[in-house]
Amino acid sequence: MLRFITTTRTARVNTFTITHTHHDRAEIVHLHGYLDAHTASQFERDLRVIIEQGDAHVIVDFEHLDYISSAGLGVFMVFIEDIRKQGGDILLAAMRDNVFSVFDLLGFQVLFRIFPTVDEAMAALSNNA
Amino acid sequence: MSNDIYDIVPLRISPLTHNLELVRSYIARAMTSTLLTSGEQHGIVLAVDEACANLMAHAVSMQPSHDIEVRVAVTPQDIVIEIRDVSEAFDPRTVEQPDMAVYFREMRSGGLGIALIRRVMDTIDYLPASSETPFNRLILRKRHRSAS
Numbered sequence A: 001m002l003r004f005i006t007t008t009r010t011a012r013v014n015t016f017t018i019t020h021t022h023h024d025r026a027e028i029v030h031l032h033g034y035l036d037a038h039t040a041s042q043f044e045r046d047l048r049v050i051i052e053q054g055d056a057h058v059i060v061d062f063e064h065l066d067y068i069s070s071a072g073l074g075v076f077m078v079f080i081e082d083i084r085k086q087g088g089d090i091l092l093a094a095m096r097d098n099v100f101s102v103f104d105l106l107g108f109q110v111l112f113r114i115f116p117t118v119d120e121a122m123a124a125l126s127n128n129a
Numbered sequence B: 001m002s003n004d005i006y007d008i009v010p011l012r013i014s015p016l017t018h019n020l021e022l023v024r025s026y027i028a029r030a031m032t033s034t035l036l037t038s039g040e041q042h043g044i045v046l047a048v049d050e051a052c053a054n055l056m057a058h059a060v061s062m063q064p065s066h067d068i069e070v071r072v073a074v075t076p077q078d079i080v081i082e083i084r085d086v087s088e089a090f091d092p093r094t095v096e097q098p099d100m101a102v103y104f105r106e107m108r109s110g111g112l113g114i115a116l117i118r119r120v121m122d123t124i125d126y127l128p129a130s131s132e133t134p135f136n137r138l139i140l141r142k143r144h145r146s147a148s
Helices: A040-053 A070-085 A097-105 A118-128 B017-030 B038-058 B100-105 B113-120
Strands: A016-022 A027-035 A057-068 A089-093 B011-013 B068-074 B078-085 B123-127 B136-143
Touching (some): A027 A070, A057 A097, A057 A118, A070 B038, A089 A118, A097 B038, B011 B017, B038 B068, B038 B136
Parallel strands (some): A027 A057
Antiparallel strands (some): B011 B068
């Protein structure tokens, strides 16, 4: 008889949280956990609030992001046009290899600047001042 | 493709996005004994996640009771993942691939899941439900590098 692994487990392990800190020239958004089709709507909602209330520039800190799928990438596309029209930008920083690979597979470096560290992203903003 | 190549216990989930983490952990566990690099394994997990997420997003006719079933077979030559569903047939191979230069120039959003699957997997096959097989079958295959 064929057996199946079924979804009796309900507790989520792959959670996603977002925090942010304000710096002189940018909002720094820290992502934690797993950004997928389930959590992307929360990310979009939270990022919208941060952008509307904060600085024109956003630096996204990926250091603690374990996973991203195309749903997560799509959130950046939602905001990039408007934020650039307002003279700002979204800079991406501190990605782990597996997260960077998703951006890289689709060539997102064409549209977004990706930095090894948040400090380097901050420095780039200062140099543009 | 015969069913008996799937020697790992299948995963059956309801078509809700909170189950994507179960899909990812199921696929990751299936690859632990393979020679695939961590990068290749991540790519395969991503492709299956995208395929299931796409199914959940677009299968508007799908009822919560209409489970998605994921099967994995690991052979010396390749890894094969089959995703079965009973929603309206949708062949992802028919979706026109985005020109990323145009995509970025026009700052579009969405529609990248299938593009990612194509970039990661070696082959994508799709068999819609029929009188003999009452479910759609999306079959993703990745060859082991040593078998290429």
